[in-house]
Amino acid sequence: MYRFLSRTVCVTRNHSLCVYEGHVFSAKYDNVSRVLTGVGVNPLSTCSVRCCEKKDNAIPSNQDEATNVDTQAKITQLQEETEQVKATDRDSMQQHSNVKVEQFLSKSSQVNTDGAKSGKESLLDLLGAMKVQVTSKKRLKNLKPKQSLESASAAMESTSSMFQKATVQASAQSEALDPDLVAAASAAASTLPNRSEAESELLKQLRQRKLLTEAQKKGDVNNLGVLLADMKVGKRSGRQNAWPTNQIRFDDDGQGYVRDRGITSELANVQKRRNIFPAKRLNIFSQTTDEQGDESALAKPTLWDIEFANELSLLTNQKPRNGFEEMIQWTKEGKLWQYPINNEIGLEDEASVPFHEHVFLEKHLEDGFPRQGPVRHFMELVVTGLAKNPYLTVEQKKEHISWFRDYFHQKEEVLNEADVYLN
Amino acid sequence: MAAPCRHVGHHIQKNGRFLRININQLFACRSFGLTSALQQQATDLHKESKEAIVIPRKKSWNKEAVLEALASTVQRDPTAYPYQFQDDSYLSPRTSIEFKLFSLSQESGRAAAKYFVNSNPKLFTKDFAEPHIPCLMPESVALRLEEVSQEALEERISLRKVSAAVEMYDQLLQSGTAVSMETTHKLLDLICLYCDRDPVQEGTPQTEDREEEEEEDRRRKPMGRQAMDFLKCTWKENNNAERIFNLLPERDARCYSALIRGMVKHGAYAKAFNLYEDLLNNRLSADVHIFNALISAVPDVRKKNNERWDLIAELLNQMNEQKVRPNLLTFNSVLKALRQCSFLAKTFSPQILNEMKALGIAPSLATYEHILTVFFYKSASSGPSNMAILQDVLMELEGTSFTCQDPNDVLFFATAMKLCLDNKDLELGYKVHSLVEVGENWRLLGDSYQQALYYGRFFNLLCLMEHIDVVLKWYSRIVPSLLYPNPQGMKNLLQALDTDSRLDLLPTIWKDIKSLGHDNKVDLVEELLSLMARDEHSAEVQESFAACALDVKSVFGERPKKEWSTSSLSHISILLLRANKLQKAWDMLQLFKDKNRVPSGALLSSFLTACRCSASPQRAVELVQLSAAFSLPTTPELAKRTLAEFELNDKQRSIVSEFEAAPEKEE
Secondary structure, eight states, X not given: OHHHHHHHHHHHHXXXXXXXXXXXTHHHHHHHHHHHHHHTOHHHHHHHHHHHHHHHTOOOOHHHHHHOSTHHHHOOOHHHHHHHHHHHHHHHHXXXXXXXXXXXXXXXXXXXXXXXXXTTSOHHHHHHHHHHHHHHHHHHHHHHHHHHXXXXXXXXXXXXXXXXXXXXXXXXXXXXXXXXXXXXXXXXXXXXXXXXXXXXXXXXXXXXXXXXXXHHXXXXXXXXXXXXXXXXXXXXXXXXXXXXXXXXXXXXXXXXXXXXXXXXHHHHHHHHHHHHSOOOOOOOSOOOOSHHHHHHHHSOOOHHHHHHHHHHHHHXXXXXXXXXXXXXXXXXXXXXXXXXXXXXXXOGGGGGSOHHHHHOOGGGGSSSSOSSSHHXXXXXXXXXXXXXXXXXXXXXXXXXXXXXXXXXXXXHHHHHHHTOOOO | OHXXXXXXXXXXXXXXXXXXXXXXXXXXXXXXXXXXXXXXXXHHHHXXXXXXXXXXXXXXXXXXXXXXXXXXXXXXXXXXXXXXXXXXXXXOOOSHHHHHHHHHHHHHHHHHHHHHHHHOGGGOOOOOOSSOOGGGSOOOOSOOOOSSSHHHHHHHHHTTOHHHHHHHHHHHHHTTOOOOHHHHHHHHHHHHHTTTSOOOOTTOOOOHHHHHHHHHHHHHSSSOHHHHHHHHSOXXXXXXXXXXXXXXXXXXXXXXXXXXXXXXXXXXXXXXXXHHHHHHHTTOOOOHHHHHHHHHHHHHHOOSHHHHHHHHHHHHHHHHHTTOOOOHHHHHHHHHHHTTSHHHHHHHHHHHHXXXXXXXXXXXXXXXXXXXXXXXXXXXXXXXXXXXXXHHHHHHHTTOOOOOOSGGGGGHHHHHHHHHHHHTOHHHHHHXXXXXXXXXXXXXXXXXXXXXXXXXXXXXXXXXXXXXXXXXXXXXXXXXXXXXXXXXXXXXXXXXXXXXXXXXXXXXXXXXXXXXXXXXOHHHHHXXXXXXXXXXXXXXXXHHHHHHHHHHHHHHHHXXXXXXXXXXXXXXXXXXXXXXXXXXXXXXXXXXXXXTOOOOHHHHHHHHHHHHHHTOHHHHHXXXXXXXXXXXXXXXXXXXXXXXXXXXXXXXXXXXXXXXXXXXXXX
């Protein structure tokens, strides 16, 4: 009855495998429970079922508990448990090999993948292929328990989808292959004279092979405890991703290896570093204040600076490409009237002088000149003339007036004699 | 029985988790949306309360702004000659040599005028311009102050009269007059810059051959003519600079700076380092220029790569110790020195770039040029990952407009395009070119030689990688307004035409070849002819090919020195035959004889076929005679064919049958 139970569990597991991602551990679980049923160690079997359950989902399986009440007492550390299981496994394997016969036919599907392709070929080839498959199976087994641990702590969604896909594929393949193997065996047997005898012999041979593979599997399970002890949860995902890409790179075209080595990869790294995050620098200079910079900015340009600037300007001194550019060049040289047109260009000194300074010049006649008389009259005429002259600056006008002032002072005596210089 | 139920439970649990996460996310989005809307409202309120009109400040435009705006509206006209030659129809260059000659003659004309004005200032005293235009007036190049004084010394320094200044300084010392430190600095700068020699004044007449040679140099090298002068003279032991320096009662860093820079500039590298030691012994701290000069001299004082780097690192550390801020030129000279440290360069140049960025110094094009050269040095290792570097550099520079900050800036574009060409990366080539077209970056293409390099490489890249239609589009855009392709470039174009089977364009290309002055390049013309003669085309194309072939023939005819090769003669003949120009082809056959070449049998047999098509038995007989004159082995074959295929009169028949029989007799 227990056996039946566990087999149903197996079957449902196998089906659920396709449906529920993350149930990758089921094959292993399968294996263990199946072997245990064979031996008939019920409490152990259910206990391990429960432990696996716990590892997987942390959902207490009520039904299991209901059927096995006495297992409660036996719950110990997972690791110990599995080791125990293995110990019993070993013994049971030898004893109950006949039980396995029928198991083989259903289970061999999981062992073989390549069988279908070589169905028409000789059986020996088939068996050889089987052995190869066993090794790959072993690897799969190695990964499965790790996966189950991982999923216990992390969310289901976060597990590597690539790996799961591979598992699903493998199981799907195995289910399809089972009848092929038997068919191949019977086909091979049909060529022989004594058909039924031959077939059973062939099947026996297969069974022996199966025993061998099972033994190898058990060796694996032996390592399980060590593996579990060494496991660190969530460590694998990065490596899993890295590995296939590496393989692709090496498979590429022989250049892959070269590309990975030496300067090029170094450069790629350098480049990444430079662009992605603030990379290594010389670390010679510290970011100090800008005192020095200010100082040099204030200093007068030396001959060297002038020469350097000249060199740079010569280098970038392209020929003008159109008339406007030529005009720009002329403007820079000062040959061209500047745009926008301003008719006071070149008169920047006068810009600050208001117009009345130019026009009302009588105030400059206040002192130094007579109040009336011909000299005064003459000077008024001079001032009127100056007021209308746009070409002289105010300074020049003042100079002009003061020249007359000096002149009339020098001639004061003469003028007084003639009685024209009044005041 | 238990298991399925458990799995259902597990499924629900799993999905429940998923659902919860989704709900959480949804909620998070929702609340975020709410808060942002609230914030917006709050800011709106804030704005309304403090509403104030900000009057924009009056922007003062510089004097070129209007013209620059106008100039930006003018597109380059690829069909026009360069603007500088538009004044004079005579100055319309068609080849690169003419371009060089005309632009140089323009320059030299200006220089001559300037020299005349400056040397005869008394003839140019009228100043019509109001306001005054200083650059149109003669510059005072003659010395005015004759007495021995510091002012006279200053005047000599400002006029850059090295020997006169040195003389004046000596006189001042003898008379016991103290010269101020500032003037001494200037004097030392002057002597060191010109290496104790009078500089060649702008526009001074020189002996003719020297001028030419110099102009040549100027075109070749990115450096100006004056830089070439510097390179010619070397630092002499105990020259005036050193003498004055040693006589100085006290020396400050500026004096050392002048001497060290001068020594490095004029090739006395070891001496410069000794002087630097001296400076350190006197407990002075060096300035940034000293370090820049010393770093650039490092490759010449150390032989081994790691020693060079060690010295550079030591100098940089000393800079830091002496609290000297490095500038762009410091790092550029470090990178330039690193270029000669082969394998170390690849390690350190990215670090230097990062150091620059950390110090807030924006790299110039020269920086990137050095880095690219470092990584692509000996392009054996150039692979896709190396191109990634160029790609990243271009990505970083994309859309930026540069100004020239380092004399090596102008090398960047040509180098980058070279890398694109070497790696045949068209996409990056386009990227480089789009960078050139940003803002004023075209000014950084360098002198005409650099520009020719750049565009030549770009064009070659296009010919190699691009579809012919695009190539021709670019061809019409840059040739000849920006580029006068060299023969190799034209060959590449021919190959591109061949690849995309657009050989019908060959006659137009031949016209361009002729106008570019490459019609005397025998290998180019032969390539053209062989491409035309290789396949048969439609009648129209054959007609144009024949015209082109005749043109080639006439061009070759004009040059008696040029040797006809057998292949080009037969190519032309075949082209003429295909266009049914029997008489012209016959003339070509006569040429074989004149040039002592032997036509191939295949050519003669195809000629015979052409004769039959035009039904001229007389020509056929003559052909057989000609063949016999060359004593070709195919003569009896030809004779047989002539007898069989033509209707000959008796006389002709007798002649031909004689040739038919002749070799048989010999046998």
